[in-house]
Amino acid sequence: MQLLRTLLRPGWLLTTVLVLAFAAACFLILAPWQLGKNSETEHRNELLRSATQIDAxxxxxxxxxxxxxxxxxxxxxxxxxxxxxxxxxxxxxxxxxxxxxxxxxxxxxxxxxxxxxxxxxxxxxxxxxxxxxxxxxxxxxxxxxxxxxxxxxxxxxxxxxxxxxxxxxxxxxxxxxxxxxxxxxxxxxxxxxTPDQPGGLGVIDLPQMESGPYLSYGLQWLAFGIMAPLGVGYFIWAEVKHRRALRAAEAGGTGTADTAAAGAGPDPHSRAGQRKRIREELRDVSTAGTAEPRANAEVGTGIVVDTDDDDVQAKLARRYGR
Structure with missing residues (x-):
């Protein structure tokens, strides 16, 4: 499906049409033209060879x-x-x-x-x-x-x-x-x-019996007709592969960002962050009855040892409005 969508893009569609037209011209016009000239030359050479071996x-x-x-x-x-x-x-x-x-x-x-x-x-x-x-x-x-x-x-x-x-x-x-x-x-x-005949002037030589470059030219046009569509197909496949790689990279980057955001938790300066911090401190306080008294530090008040749960809860309520 992705390949079809790429082919239907205006740029690739026009390129494909032009390349197919060129390939058709190679197979139907250019190569037959050169190969036909090669056949004519070979036929002429054969006629010349046989004609020069037969008497008048x-x-x-x-x-x-x-x-x-x-x-x-x-x-x-x-x-x-x-x-x-x-x-x-x-x-x-x-x-x-x-x-x-x-x-x-x-x-x-x-x-x-x-x-x-x-x-x-x-x-x-x-x-x-x-x-x-x-x-x-x-x-x-x-x-x-x-x-x-x-x-x-x-x-x-x-x-x-x-x-x-x-x-x-x-x-x-x-x-x-x-x-x-x-x-x-x-x-x-x-x-x-022919030479040495009555009324003869400058002798017109017979054509040289050589095939010329027509066969190689014809084969070259056939090769061009094959390579042109293959080249376009390769570039289309390369673009499809490149687009798939980009989509995969974008999908992988989004998943990593979501995971990182989930692990980071709420912003500590937001209300959700403050509530989370309060809950953690309350859990610490609830274990104070069974644990050793711990020192609670508050900025500007020095070190204060709290052993009463009610005092701790009252201080927290005054501090955070709860």
Missing amino acids: VPLEELVAPGRSLAADDEWREVRLTGRYLPDEQIMMRLRSVNERPAAEFVTPFQLAGTNQVVLVDRGWVRPGADGVVAVPGAPDGQITIDARLRKSQGTSPGKEPRYEDGRLTAYTLDTAQLSRISGTDFAPYYLQL
């Missing part, structure tokens, strides 16, 4: 014309024949290579004997001393290239592709957005050119 295959074996890319086929190396369409080249802005600014160039590639057009990321180029990026040319005529399959990146709000100085630029490689802006129907995926 014709594009149509993995992706039929007009079909989307299967998730497990990303990073697979494919071979295709066709020609570049440099007039529709796209410049990807705000790229960084080895912590230095760069721009990537994506050139449409039309497959031989079809109308299918696939976007090919040819690599990166450094800007010049004046900050201007030179537009690299692409080989003419029909060629055969090897490249890795990549899924479309999507577009963030406010980062849509647009034309600048007659050149199509973009921040992310969203094939649907680029198709809409350029008017060309691109495949719903793109290709990343």
